[in-house]
Amino acid sequence: MKLNWFNWLSFFILLGGLALTVSSFLDPETGKHNEGGNGKGLPQMITSVTTNRAFSFAGEDLDMSNMDLRERLDRELIVNAYYHSSTLLSLKKTRRYFAVIEPILKEEGIPDDFKYLAVAESALMNAVSSAGARGVWQFMEATGKEYGLEINSEVDERNHLEKSTRAACRYLKSYYERFGSWQLAACGYNMGGPRLAREMEVQRAKTFADVNLNSETSRYLFRIVALKTILEDPAAFGYQLSDEDYYSPMDDVYELTVDASVVNWGDFAIKHGTNYRTLKLYNPWLKDNQLTNRSGKKYTVLIPKA
Numbered sequence: 001m002k003l004n005w006f007n008w009l010s011f012f013i014l015l016g017g018l019a020l021t022v023s024s025f026l027d028p029e030t031g032k033h034n035e036g037g038n039g040k041g042l043p044q045m046i047t048s049v050t051t052n053r054a055f056s057f058a059g060e061d062l063d064m065s066n067m068d069l070r071e072r073l074d075r076e077l078i079v080n081a082y083y084h085s086s087t088l089l090s091l092k093k094t095r096r097y098f099a100v101i102e103p104i105l106k107e108e109g110i111p112d113d114f115k116y117l118a119v120a121e122s123a124l125m126n127a128v129s130s131a132g133a134r135g136v137w138q139f140m141e142a143t144g145k146e147y148g149l150e151i152n153s154e155v156d157e158r159n160h161l162e163k164s165t166r167a168a169c170r171y172l173k174s175y176y177e178r179f180g181s182w183q184l185a186a187c188g189y190n191m192g193g194p195r196l197a198r199e200m201e202v203q204r205a206k207t208f209a210d211v212n213l214n215s216e217t218s219r220y221l222f223r224i225v226a227l228k229t230i231l232e233d234p235a236a237f238g239y240q241l242s243d244e245d246y247y248s249p250m251d252d253v254y255e256l257t258v259d260a261s262v263v264n265w266g267d268f269a270i271k272h273g274t275n276y277r278t279l280k281l282y283n284p285w286l287k288d289n290q291l292t293n294r295s296g297k298k299y300t301v302l303i304p305k306a
Helices: 005-023 066-083 084-108 112-122 141-146 161-178 182-191 193-203 215-232 265-273 274-283
Strands: 055-057 059-062 253-258 299-304
Touching: 055 182, 055 215, 066 084, 066 215, 084 112, 084 161, 084 215, 112 141, 112 161, 112 193, 141 161, 141 253, 161 182, 161 193, 182 193, 193 274, 274 299
Parallel strands: none
Antiparallel strands: 055 059, 253 299
């Protein structure tokens, strides 16, 4: 076959692409394979994740001899181990958010593993779901108000990490008291306790392993356990982070008590040596650019130290 100029051009482009691909795995100085993230010449090896070990959540074991439980966990381990962008960002945020969440869980008597529920819910950010749930703990408005969070046009404490964590603790306690299992309490957090109770009654189910749930909740506990497994030992899954890669806690602050209306948070920020963007970053529960506080309620505002 006679090659025209287009065929020759395509040929050289292909050669160039191959050379670039090969060079991306070579050290520019030595010409040897770049060790990458796992020390084996590639950024990350694509391998199966073993479930041939013990797994637990909140002190309650998962029976890995149960084929159904083992394969459902296997799915979530694979999905989250290879969902690189989301898992890496969650890893980087753990030190910042867990520094607040962990002591509250301990104080409230909630197992430490529930910090991974927050990761599963929001990837540790003040996310907004299509259904209207908000914050790290993804409270719907009605549930947030039921558990003591202020939610209106100017303030949304679903985005207040400390207050929403305490609300989540109360919520989870109520389900543990109802179901007698932290695994089922987590399921109730996802789908709602009344609905979970109805499903268990209809199915005559006694434990988490017995009950057949909707697709989202059926995966939910396994997603939490998978994230726990990966975040506790990220290097085992190819994630290589040094100390400086993690986001630092936002604790170099001082507190201001506000017990009156604020006409403009921008003016307030400048008065206290910061700016509007930074004020909102440290106080994401401030929803508007003003605060109407006729009752004189006391709010604590965090200001970063200079």
